[in-house]
Amino acid sequence: MFALLGFAGSTQAATPTTPPTNGTYDRILDAVVARYHLPGIALGVIEHGKVVYIATRGETVAGSGHRITPRTLFKIASNSKAMTTALLGRLVDQGKLHWDDPVTKYLPDFRMYDPWVTKNMRVADLLTHSSGLPEGGGDLMLWPEPNAFTRADIIHGLRYIKPGYSFRSRYEYDNLLYVVAGEVAAAAGGAPYETLMHREVFQPLGLSRCQVGQWSRDAVGDVAEPHARRGDRNVPIDEDGPVIPAITSAPAGGIRCDLDDMLSWARNWLAPTPAQLQWLSAKQRHVLQSPHMLIPVSGQRRDWDDSHIMAYGYGWRMTDVDGTWTVWHTGTLDGMYSELMLLPDQKNGFVFLINGEAESARTVLGEVLLKHFTKPDDARGVAWYADALQRADEQASRRAAAPDTSKATPVAPAALAAWTGRYRDPWLGDLTLCPSGNRVHFAVAKSPRLNGDVMRLGKRDLVHWSKHGMDPDAWLDFHPAQGSQPATLTMAKVDPLGDFSSDYEDLHFTRTGNCP
Structure with missing residues (x-):
């Protein structure tokens, strides 16, 4: 216990909340905020293992006057997946779990549509989006929230979802099996997923503001709310009540953190201290961030980034960008967008959290920040990438135009x-x-x-x-x-x-x- 407490304190002290400003990052951030009219954003940049830039813009709730700070909580959505796999890695280090164990060893009632897949589904197979589930299969049991589906309902429901392709043959993103992975962790760790996440991840890493499970909005304080764009305004949607409930989707996308804690989380991967290497071994770190399933490389990635390969690890994506290896993930929920990018060979990276409709903003901001590291002489800035993305989106919409339902x-x-x-x-x-x-x-x-x-x-x-x-x-x-x-x-x-x-x-x- 004393070792954990001492480690947490040192981790928190290592992440400043007010580092020096940087004109280059300021210009990039302000251009994206202006182009996409974001309600709020928090951005942090790491160079050579150290936090060199933190900036925030906007409000927790549009029009409230409550400014975003580095301590403002955001929904990190699918960036939660890497925390779930780190929890599993901890259990592997402790000898309570093995990646090649069958899922039914921990969850006897687990079934997939195909009995052969049920028998051969390993813990590792839950994490690589190659199970045979169609893209997003069964997500209507998770979203929209609130709903009455439990994790037991999901484990039972999986047996009825017909596969979209053969087991382990290709990548199709799913969320349900990360919920199952959280239940595997609970069974192996002897405690609910939320308890384990606090005990095995948040506390030892000093992620003091990260939240999962039920918590009090007012006791924790400084919480960003999601927004939708309505005409020329940002409008809050699905605002929290005084008590934030535990949610079924937590292992797949239900954790909230602030920028300070996300930067501590990122630095743990880029420049781990000896104590952090005790928290999670070098072996398990390598397993989590190694390619396990290939992902098709899009034409846009080839054109913009000269990428040749893309893959999924355990809770992480990875690809080459201008000859530099990157490890990253994004998070997407209604009115909440995020990205965490690591360039492990240089110990560089960045993380940003947005509380508005920001799919295009995330793509552009992530790309321009990434070019700052991988291709510093790139003359294309925010306006160029935003215009290019807008043209691509318009072309895609024309190819698969949705019918006009206004006359229904x-x-x-x-x-x-x-x-x-x-x-x-x-x-x-x-x-x-x-x-x-x-x-x-x-x-x-x-x-x-x-x-x-x-x-x-x-x-x-x-x-x-x-x-x-x-x-x-x-x-x-x-x-x-x-x-x-x-x-x-x-x-x-x-x-x-x-x-x-x-x-x-x-x-x-x-x-x-x-x-x-």
């Missing part, structure tokens, strides 16, 4: 009478598709935000979600009963470029009865 009209109950009723999907659960006044309302029992009115566009029906900002809407395709088999309902994204976590295509509802 509500469907009257009489027009849908043949299809109204109660339905059930084996993993998402019960659905009611029933008259509500002069409309037909769609509602998933365990996910209250998955509700909306049925609309008609041309000859097709769709559900328009009631919650503003819920995207994308979904087509509804009804299939008549076949002999003794009841009628069924399948779904698909109205916008083919919509978020992969809206995995409507994996659903298959069977009609179970009439409306109540």
